Amino acid sequence: xxxxxxxxxxxxxxxxxxxxxxxxxxxxxxxxxxxxxxxxxxxxxxxxxxxxxxxxxxxxxxxxxxxxxxxxxxxxxxxxxxxxxxxxxxxxxxxxxxxxxxxxxxxxxxxxxxxxxxxxxxxxxxxxxxxxxxxxxxxxxxxxxxxxxxxxxxxxxxxxxxxxxxxxxxxxxxxxxxxxxxxxxxxxxxxxxxxxxxxxxxxxxxxxxxxxxxxxxxxxxxxxxxxxxxxxxxxxxxxxxxxxxxxxxxxxxxxxxxxxxxxxxxxxxxxxxxxxxxxxx
Numbered sequence: 001x002x003x004x005x006x007x008x009x010x011x012x013x014x015x016x017x018x019x020x021x022x023x024x025x026x027x028x029x030x031x032x033x034x035x036x037x038x039x040x041x042x043x044x045x046x047x048x049x050x051x052x053x054x055x056x057x058x059x060x061x062x063x064x065x066x067x068x069x070x071x072x073x074x075x076x077x078x079x080x081x082x083x084x085x086x087x088x089x090x091x092x093x094x095x096x097x098x099x100x101x102x103x104x105x106x107x108x109x110x111x112x113x114x115x116x117x118x119x120x121x122x123x124x125x126x127x128x129x130x131x132x133x134x135x136x137x138x139x140x141x142x143x144x145x146x147x148x149x150x151x152x153x154x155x156x157x158x159x160x161x162x163x164x165x166x167x168x169x170x171x172x173x174x175x176x177x178x179x180x181x182x183x184x185x186x187x188x189x190x191x192x193x194x195x196x197x198x199x200x201x202x203x204x205x206x207x208x209x210x211x212x213x214x215x216x217x218x219x220x221x222x223x224x225x226x227x228x229x230x231x232x233x234x235x236x237x238x239x240x241x242x243x244x245x246x247x248x249x250x251x252x253x254x255x256x257x258x259x260x261x262x263x264x265x266x267x268x269x270x271x272x273x274x275x276x277x278x279x280x281x
Contacts, residue, residue, distance in 0.1 A: 004030060004102065005241040007215030009223040013194055014231030020044035021192050021236040022052045030102035031059055032238050034115050036192040038161055039093035043084075047093040047163050050083065051076040055099060066101040069110035069177065070169045073099060073162065077174075080163030094163035098129060098190050102182055102240070109178040113158050114193045117178075118204065121186035123248055125205040128178050128188075132160035146200055155197065156233075185244040187211070191222070194233035198226040208239065211247035215239050 006027040012019040020037030022045075035051045037044025051073075058072035059065040076097075084090045096113020109117050111129040114136060119126045130140060134157055139149040149155060160174065167174050182188065187208060195204075199222070207221050222237045 003027065003243060005213070005215040005243070005245075006032075007217065007219035007239045008237070009216070009219035010236040011223050011227060011231070011234070013233050013235055014227055016232075016234055018042075018045060019234045020048055021194070021234040022048040023190075023236050023238055024052050024056055025238050025240075026056075026060075027240070029060075029065065031056075031065060032100045032102070032188075032190055032240060033097065034190040034192055034236050034238055035095050035097040036113070036115050036194075036234070036236070037093070037095045038158075039090070043090050043093035044095070046083070046090060047080050047095040050080050051095050051097055051162055054079050055097075059101070064103075066103055066106075066108040069099055069101060069108060070175050073097070073110050073112065073175050074167050074169045074171075077162045077167045081166050084163065092164075094161035096132075096158060096160070096193075097162055100188060100190060100240075102188075105182060106179055107182040107188060109176075109180075111176045111178065112160050112162050112174065114156075116189075116191055116193070116196055118189040118191075118201065119180060119182075119186060120189065120205060120208050120245075121183060123209070125201050125208070127201065128180060130176060131158075132176070133158045150197055150200070156193070182242065183244075184242040185246070187239065187241040187245045189222075189240075190238040192234060192236040194231075194235035195222060195226045195237055197233060198229035198231075206249065209247040209249040211239075211241060211245065215241050 004027045022035045024033040035048040037048035054076035055072040062068040098115040099110040101108045114131040117128045135152045138144045219237045219239045223235045226235045
């Protein structure tokens with residue numbers, strides 16, 4: 001299923017001084033990864049970059065990358081763990097991540113933490129991954145609404161991380177594996193929690209449904225919208241559209257909103273497109 005139209009955007013946000021998010025996208029091979037560093041400044045950034053480098057090294061050497069998702073994430077975990085033990089300045093560093101491999105009409109997902117992968121198809125959006133967090137579990141049980149979970153004081157706590165302890169590939173309490181069909185007229189979104197702490201799934205779908213063939217613009221619009229809603233954390237988005245995916249809304253967007261490699265600030269047209277309520281924290 002080629003080509004996959006891919007757009008990426010990342011931003012430090014409005015409050016943080018450092019961007020501890022990292023990402024990797026290889027559309028030709030169908031490989032996509034979002035990583036959110038944990039541990040503060042240099043340590044978090046180092047953990048995230050180590051995860052990207054290790055996973056990329058493992059998957060690019062694989063004949064069938066989907067079969068090596070667990071191996072790649074486990075290898076990254078143990079490398080981060082060993083580095084943190086060897087250097088006092090890196091003690092406690094870790095990361096959360098979502099890795100997707102698209103091949104043969106399917107998307108295979110390896111996931112740890114509270115970054116996310118969404119599937120968008122036929123006018124609907126579905127969260128494929130689970131948040132490995134106390135608040136995420138309560139939300140999925142139905143005892144918290146999405147909006148309540150977004151504003152919960154413990155929303156940024158996680159109970160699974162990459163690098164906090166040594167792991168094996170057979171550890172059932174580590175990597176969440178998911179697989180779903182990826183139709184040519186579908187799209188996926190990988191993102192860090194800096195996006196979903198500010199935008200509901202409905203707001204995400206509304207932005208994605210404006211897609212007119214420019215995947216980079218969709219990724220930038222998502223990041224800019226999260227910044228307009230508060231930008232309290234680093235924000236990263238990878239938007240991947242199948243060759244037949246078309247947005248249902250697709251209004252014209254001002255040329256002033258064309259993205260750069262890293263999105264910065266939201267501009268007034270987003271409020272006009274999606275309504276003022278979408279940007280209230």
